[in-house]
Amino acid sequence: MGRLREVGIDAFAVPLDVTDDRSVATAAELVAERAGRLDALVNNAGITGGGPQQPSTVDPAVIRTVVETNVIGVIRVTNAMLPLLLRSASPRIVNMSSSVGSLTRQAGPGGDLVTGPVAVAYSPSKTFLNAVTLQYVRELAGTDVLINCACPGYVATDLNGFRGVRTPEQGAATAIRLATLPDGGPTGGFFEDAGVVPW
Ligand SMILES: NC(=O)c1ccc[n+]([C@@H]2O[C@H](COP(=O)([O-])OP(=O)(O)OC[C@H]3O[C@@H](n4cnc5c(N)ncnc54)[C@H](OP(=O)(O)O)[C@@H]3O)[C@@H](O)[C@H]2O)c1
Secondary structure (H helix, E strand, C coil), X not given: CHHHHHCXXXXXXXCCCCCCHHHHHHHHHHHHHHHCCCCEEXXXXXXXXXXXXXXXXXXXXXXXXXXXXXXXHHHHHHHHHHHHHCCCCCCEEEEXXXXXXXXXXXHCCCHHHHHCCXXXXXXXXXXXXXXXXXXXXXXXXXXXXXXXXXXXXXXXXXXXXXXXXXXXXXXXXXXXXXXXXXXXXXXXXXXXXXXXXXX
């Protein structure tokens, strides 16, 4: 934040807990006061719920917690920010999904290799997020809002104990591209660096 401000960008941070109605409402109020509108919303917050996550032994509470952040959190934030997005000439929403939520890849050959270990909370939460994204796309058809899902690839972050092989900069590239799409760009897609991710 400090470095952005040093180069003249009017950057500001907004405290946010995506699982908390009050926090999300306050964040939207802060953006409204400081900027008056929102051009791009990247729903990046996500948790795995830890492991192991075998379907036969998982604690249902883990699934509720993961869905609360990865799915309901996105809905809560998107709905709070939507009035501000609709004030933008070129509004964009990017939902940070994961290719581990791709049903096609999980069901296809080499499923484990391309989609990681069995994770009954995390992987389906991203499938759910993808499905929710398409409902927004359908509702907002006819507006200027472009909404897409992004997969960052396997990035070395807290999420995976820094076992990922990509840098955060590489992981952010697709989200940045989708957040800055030109008017008329794709909407309702699921993308990674290499192109389209199958649903
Ligand atoms: N890393 C990968 O290989 C990978 C692969 C595919 C998809 N993704 C997705 O990419 C996104 C970013 O993950 P990451 O790898 O950067 O993981 P990360 O380093 O663990 O970052 C996750 C971020 O989400 C925030 N967060 C968690 N719960 C929140 C809440 N209730 N309210 C607000 N913020 C919350 C965390 O904030 P705090 O630090 O304050 O807790 C943290 O900044 C996630 O949606 C993840 O599922 C990651």
